[in-house]
Amino acid sequence: MGSSNDIYDIRGLRGKLKGKFVKKSVVVGMENAQKGRSEPRAPRAMDGNLSGLTKPQIFCLRLVDLDVLGDELWCRRCDIPLSIKNRAAEAKIGLASILTVTCQQCRHNHSVHTHKKDQNNSTYEMNSRSAFGMIDAGIGPVNTLLSALNAPSVNHTTLKRYERIIGPAIERVAEKSCIESIRLEKEFT
Numbered sequence: 001m002g003s004s005n006d007i008y009d010i011r012g013l014r015g016k017l018k019g020k021f022v023k024k025s026v027v028v029g030m031e032n033a034q035k036g037r038s039e040p041r042a043p044r045a046m047d048g049n050l051s052g053l054t055k056p057q058i059f060c061l062r063l064v065d066l067d068v069l070g071d072e073l074w075c076r077r078c079d080i081p082l083s084i085k086n087r088a089a090e091a092k093i094g095l096a097s098i099l100t101v102t103c104q105q106c107r108h109n110h111s112v113h114t115h116k117k118d119q120n121n122s123t124y125e126m127n128s129r130s131a132f133g134m135i136d137a138g139i140g141p142v143n144t145l146l147s148a149l150n151a152p153s154v155n156h157t158t159l160k161r162y163e164r165i166i167g168p169a170i171e172r173v174a175e176k177s178c179i180e181s182i183r184l185e186k187e188f189t
Contacts, residue, residue: 065126072114084112086104115127
């Protein structure tokens with residue numbers, strides 16, 4: 001910034017993106033995004049692969065199915081109960097969680113599910129129920145309620161995915177109900 005012509009220097013105030021001039025703030029934002037991508041990200045738990053995750057700090061409430069948790073908190077190698085205190089990692093899938101718990105005796109890591117999966121074994125029943133309840137109550141995103149309960153929030157894409165699963169079933173039931181109502185109306189008139 002040595003000369004007074006710097007304020008009129010369009011290339012100094014703006015940069016180029018894809019061959020076009022853009023504001024300097026856009027270029028700075030893109031550079032910051034690139035810096036963020038170059039830093040290593042925290043590992044994500046996908047497809048049940050929980051290796052490499054750090055021990056979670058659980059500061060909020062978890063909704064669990066006690067029957068499922070009771071069945072899962074058992075070392076099948078040593079035939080002894082597992083303790084949640086020995087958790088090594090946690091992966092949250094909507095309202096459901098998969099905890100990696102280490103057996104104190106054999107030191108084997110076990111995947112402990114907090115909820116059971118649906119019949120096709122691809123979705124968690126708790127997430128399906130929360131999506132259905134959200135649609136049924138007409139409350140929109142359930143995260144406002146969850147934050148008031150100090151429970152972990154559910155990603156909007158997860159909610160949308162479950163809405164797409166639940167929505168057609170609700171529409172089929174509504175259609176059958178309408179057809180039955182029309183049939184009864186015709187029968188009584």
